[in-house]
Amino acid sequence: MTACVHRKSGAALVIVLGFLAVLTVIVLAFSTQMRTERLAGRAFLDTAQTRQLLDAALARAMEEIDLETGSSIFPSFLALESSAPGPVSFVADAVDFGMADDYLPLGDATLAEAYRSALDNARWQTVSVGNDAVGRIGYVIVNTSGLLDANHAGGLDASGTLVARGKGESPAELQLAPELLRELTDPGSATGFLKGRIDRWRRFETLRDLAQLNRIGTAPPFEGAIGNFSVFSFFPEPPLATGQRYMGSTEAEISANRQAIADALDAIGLDAENQRLVLAQLLDYVDADSIPRSLDYGVEPVPLINEVVLECHFAFTPVVEETIDAATGVLLRTVKEVVVTNSFRVAGEAWYPFALAENRNAYRLESSAATDALPRELFGEVQWMRDAPLPPAEWRYGDPPAVAILASNLVDHSYTSTQSLFAAFEEMADDFGLPEIRCIETSSGTAVDAVEGLGLPLANSVDEVLLPAVRDLVAEIYAAAVDGETRELPFAVGRAVVDPRLNWSGGNTNLWIEVGDNGAAPATLGGVNSGIIDAPGIVETPDPIGTIHVRNEGIIESPYEFTYFLYDRNKPWRTFQFFRENDRDNTRFLADHLATSPVHAPGSGWINPNSLNSNVLATAFLGMPVGEFTRDDLSAEPRVASAAAYRLAQLVMDNRLYGTRKELADRLANAADYARIDDAIEGSPWKKESLLRNGTGLFDPRDTLFAVLLVAQNARDADHDGQVGNGEVQSTQRAIAYVWRDPATGEAACVFWGLADTLQSSIGSAGTTWGTLLETFRPYR
Numbered sequence: 001m002t003a004c005v006h007r008k009s010g011a012a013l014v015i016v017l018g019f020l021a022v023l024t025v026i027v028l029a030f031s032t033q034m035r036t037e038r039l040a041g042r043a044f045l046d047t048a049q050t051r052q053l054l055d056a057a058l059a060r061a062m063e064e065i066d067l068e069t070g071s072s073i074f075p076s077f078l079a080l081e082s083s084a085p086g087p088v089s090f091v092a093d094a095v096d097f098g099m100a101d102d103y104l105p106l107g108d109a110t111l112a113e114a115y116r117s118a119l120d121n122a123r124w125q126t127v128s129v130g131n132d133a134v135g136r137i138g139y140v141i142v143n144t145s146g147l148l149d150a151n152h153a154g155g156l157d158a159s160g161t162l163v164a165r166g167k168g169e170s171p172a173e174l175q176l177a178p179e180l181l182r183e184l185t186d187p188g189s190a191t192g193f194l195k196g197r198i199d200r201w202r203r204f205e206t207l208r209d210l211a212q213l214n215r216i217g218t219a220p221p222f223e224g225a226i227g228n229f230s231v232f233s234f235f236p237e238p239p240l241a242t243g244q245r246y247m248g249s250t251e252a253e254i255s256a257n258r259q260a261i262a263d264a265l266d267a268i269g270l271d272a273e274n275q276r277l278v279l280a281q282l283l284d285y286v287d288a289d290s291i292p293r294s295l296d297y298g299v300e301p302v303p304l305i306n307e308v309v310l311e312c313h314f315a316f317t318p319v320v321e322e323t324i325d326a327a328t329g330v331l332l333r334t335v336k337e338v339v340v341t342n343s344f345r346v347a348g349e350a351w352y353p354f355a356l357a358e359n360r361n362a363y364r365l366e367s368s369a370a371t372d373a374l375p376r377e378l379f380g381e382v383q384w385m386r387d388a389p390l391p392p393a394e395w396r397y398g399d400p401p402a403v404a405i406l407a408s409n410l411v412d413h414s415y416t417s418t419q420s421l422f423a424a425f426e427e428m429a430d431d432f433g434l435p436e437i438r439c440i441e442t443s444s445g446t447a448v449d450a451v452e453g454l455g456l457p458l459a460n461s462v463d464e465v466l467l468p469a470v471r472d473l474v475a476e477i478y479a480a481a482v483d484g485e486t487r488e489l490p491f492a493v494g495r496a497v498v499d500p501r502l503n504w505s506g507g508n509t510n511l512w513i514e515v516g517d518n519g520a521a522p523a524t525l526g527g528v529n530s531g532i533i534d535a536p537g538i539v540e541t542p543d544p545i546g547t548i549h550v551r552n553e554g555i556i557e558s559p560y561e562f563t564y565f566l567y568d569r570n571k572p573w574r575t576f577q578f579f580r581e582n583d584r585d586n587t588r589f590l591a592d593h594l595a596t597s598p599v600h601a602p603g604s605g606w607i608n609p610n611s612l613n614s615n616v617l618a619t620a621f622l623g624m625p626v627g628e629f630t631r632d633d634l635s636a637e638p639r640v641a642s643a644a645a646y647r648l649a650q651l652v653m654d655n656r657l658y659g660t661r662k663e664l665a666d667r668l669a670n671a672a673d674y675a676r677i678d679d680a681i682e683g684s685p686w687k688k689e690s691l692l693r694n695g696t697g698l699f700d701p702r703d704t705l706f707a708v709l710l711v712a713q714n715a716r717d718a719d720h721d722g723q724v725g726n727g728e729v730q731s732t733q734r735a736i737a738y739v740w741r742d743p744a745t746g747e748a749a750c751v752f753w754g755l756a757d758t759l760q761s762s763i764g765s766a767g768t769t770w771g772t773l774l775e776t777f778r779p780y781r
Contacts, residue, residue, distance in 0.1 A: 050712050054733055054735050058750065062750075064141065069704070073701055074145065074743065075145060077114075079111075079142050081122035081138075081141070082122050082140070084125045084126070094729075095711050100709050102207065105207060105225075105227050107183065107227025107228070110612075118142075126723060131722060133721075133728075134714070135724065142708070145608055146608040146613055147228055149233035151197070153619075154172065154174050155170070162176075165623030171698065172605075176190035181615060185222075185223045205752055233605055234602065235604065244593055247260055247264070250555055254283060261275075265278055268586065278562075278565055278567055280294045281298060284299050284550075285561070285565070295504065296450075297502050297566060302441070306500045307494060307525060308346070308349070309492055309515065310456055310492065314341070320484045337416045339413070341411070344379065344408065344410075345406075346370075347405055352401075353548045359394070362442040363395075366439075366440050368384070377411075377427075382409060384407050388405055388406055389442075390439075401527065401528070421474060422467070431455050431457055432455070434506070436450060436453075455495075457519075493523075494514075498510070502566065502569060502572050510570055511570075528546055559590060563576050563693075578665065578692050609700075609701055610657050617648075617652050621640050621644070621649065623640060624694050624695055648695070651667065651668065658701050661696050668696070669691075704743055708736065708737045710735045710736065713729045713732045735753065735755050737750050739751070
């Protein structure tokens with residue numbers, strides 16, 4: 001029994017020892033696990049604290065952007081760096097930003113130089129809690145504003161062809177050309193880049209994306225460092241000028257906003273009657289029919305009564321009587337009588353000066369009888385036609401004016417004495433007038449134009465021209481050496497309108513001038529009234545006389561299209577102008593008061609006109625049509641070439657800063673030296689206006705963008721000196737952020753945040769697998 005007890009005691013000892021061993025292992029394992037958890041927790045805490053320090057660095061950088069920019073329209077700096085008082089401690093001494101360069105547009109040499117300088121001078125800023133430093137942060141801010149947004153600049157149409165530069169309505173019109181943008185290797189590289197953007201990537205988040213992804217597949221690579229592109233832009237709304245009112249862009253909207261338009265016209269000094277004139281033109285300009293709202297004036301493409309002339313062709317035929325003198329036997333020839341034949345017509349002319357608008361309707365002139373009858377001896381019983389057709393059936397710009405016969409006759413009368421002959425012609429020395437002449441659309445019977453009270457100035461013409469000529473001719477006929485031949489005497493008198501849009505009052509000598517043998521210009525039935533163009537004191541305008549623009553497409557797209565509208569019913573050919581050299585009456589200020597669109601929805605892709613990059617500014621003008629008209633078909637209009645686009649960019653850069661598109665338009669409009677722009681533009685004021693119509697819509701100053709390099713180091717202030725030494729650093733993180741700021745409101749946002757360290761470790765220091773990595777996540781295959 002004693003032996004049994006000893007055996008049991010030995011077993012208990014073994015069990016206890018085993019239990020203690022197991023317990024020791026468990027305790028050691030638990031201790032190890034706790035140490036690991038503690039270290040992991042510490043690492044996580046260090047990482048979290050470092051990330052928070054990065055957030056603090058971004059907040060300080062954004063604050064500095066705000067302070068440095070203030071209320072300025074455009075930042076005055078290219079690069080800023082973190083600074084700190086006390087001992088010099090440079091970020092570059094402790095941290096290498098590595099691939100950060102790939103995220104910046106360092107192809108711009110000036111920007112690259114400013115960035116390098118800021119990077120060399122960036123200092124650590126200590127972050128403390130109480131008296132102890134908990135870390136340090138640094139940053140470098142690079143002003144990347146005013147570049148092309150690679151996600152919106154340029155575009156392809158449905159056929160895969162580059163979108164043509166048009167009226168400046170969309171960033172897709174921007175022409176990406178290698179002669180201005182060094183990143184593009186050849187003309188085809190823009191197409192390849194855009195195809196890759198549309199078909200494969202849709203969006204580039206960083207400049208690194210832009211450079212690397214374009215090396216994949218068939219898309220050609222960008223060449224060299226990127227200097228003209230960014231990957232973000234944002235324009236909250238176009239900056240409307242103070243007091244500017246929305247007028248609408250369609251017929252319905254314009255009709256609903258009549259009062260706003262009237263107020264704007266009143267603000268530039270137009271009286272109520274001229275306000276009515278402009279509004280009627282505006283509605284006719286946008287509607288889709290060819291029926292003028294007023295017969296007094298308008299811009300509907302219909303034949304306009306342009307000239308009315310009395311043309312006479314007198315023939316004087318002597319009736320010779322032969323007798324023999326009884327005393328001498330000599331044969332005597334004497335004029336027994338003179339037969340006067342008058343082949344005449346009263347003709348009305350209609351002109352169609354409407355460019356790029358055809359009218360296939362048939363028209364006729366309708367005239368009332370003259371108020372003062374022409375002498376019956378010379379003109380017979382005049383029958384005035386109420387239905388005088390106007391050829392042709394189709395009306396096209398550039399065709400000669402059409403002539404309709406309002407009255408005509410062939411009359412002859414014999415005169416046995418000079419007294420009776422002269423008396424007949426003296427009876428013509430009375431003016432006669434046509435109470436009304438109307439142009440009628442034949443099929444509907446609708447009047448489209450009318451002239452009232454048109455008087456033909458016969459009195460002066462007969463007294464000063466016709467009668468002296470008749471007296472000389474009759475004297476010749478009755479001369480001793482009578483040859484019996486017929487003498488012919490043409491005679492014309494009439495009136496021609498200065499501006500066919502303002503033909504409503506035939507008695508207004510500011511609107512109608514005398515033409516014919518005694519007039520300021522010759523009669524030109526069937527031809528353009530060239531004499532009127534040079535009429536002194538009447539026509540003083542830079543407009544291309546003889547050309548009127550209509551739209552008839554249901555919309556007006558820009559206030560600059562007002563350049564086609566008359567603004568004073570007593571000033572022929574005087575239209576709104578937006579170039580100071582053209583604008584005698586300051587009508588350009590209309591753009592301060594009217595807008596053709598309401599506040600736009602936020603958008604991207606427009607160019608900041610304050611850009612410091614002349615190639616970017618030139619891209620806004622490259623290929624811009626500079627013809628005289630705003631039409632959908634711009635294919636035949638001359639285009640701005642790269643050299644002229646660059647000169648335009650210099651014009652923009654000569655006068656900064658621009659807070660509104662209107663200020664930019666004023667700069668283009670008021671530039672003194674137009675000759676240095678382009679020969680295709682010089683010489684035509686309306687082509688110069690196209691710089692405003694088609695050029696300013698791609699600009700907007702409410703976008704500024706900054707690339708911010710960030711670094712943060714979490715630390716333990718072991719010596720409690722309130723500073724962070726290199727030996728006290730626990731962890732380091734680097735990041736890059738893109739920050740957008742609206743200069744109008746000061747609103748700002750971080751639009752991209754990337755942890756550079758994470759990206760670096762994922763793809764390797766050389767970045768050779770960047771494209772392969774992102775190819776995995778390509779949204780469109």
